[in-house]
Amino acid sequence: MTKTAIYPGSFDPITNGHLSIIRRGLEIFDNIVVAVAINSDKKPLFTTEERLEMIAEVVSPYPNVSVDSFTGLLVEYVVSQGSNVILRGLRALSDYEYEFQMALMNRRLSRDVQSVFMMTDYKWFYISSTIIKEAAQHGGSVGALVPEVVEKRLKQKFAKK
DSSP states (O other): OOOEEEEEEOOTTOOHHHHHHHHHHTTTOSEEEEEEEOOTTSOOSSOHHHHHHHHHHHTTTOTTEEEEEEOSOHHHHHHHTTOOEEEEEEOSHHHHHHHHHHHHHHHHHOTTOEEEEEEOOGGGTTOOHHHHHHHHHTTOOOTTTSOHHHHHHHHHHHHOO
């Protein structure tokens, strides 16, 4: 029996920290679904389609990683994918507090769905999609923090603004 983990997030955009979690998650799980959460309350820089395209390109070397999007309750999406595992990355104590609350709520909504937390690699500890977007918006070099396709898309996006 194969074990699939769902790795949800906004991925606006995907970073090298996210990729680290994916690569290391594959050491534990047979398959990973990178699931872009569509949240109408947020105003992402990239459209859902753009995020799905970028993620698909950067995970293409991993045949057991797929990309999808979802709306609604995460636990319902997890079950619909035939899984019972949510994979989440943690950077700092503030991440832990938020993720712990979310895990408890998800557990309350579905006792069958488990949350698995993975610490980020130390070199990605300080980065977030938000910080990367802010740096890129002001012309900062983010090439060491994101895949090449993401860096190009960030430059294109901010050249239009």
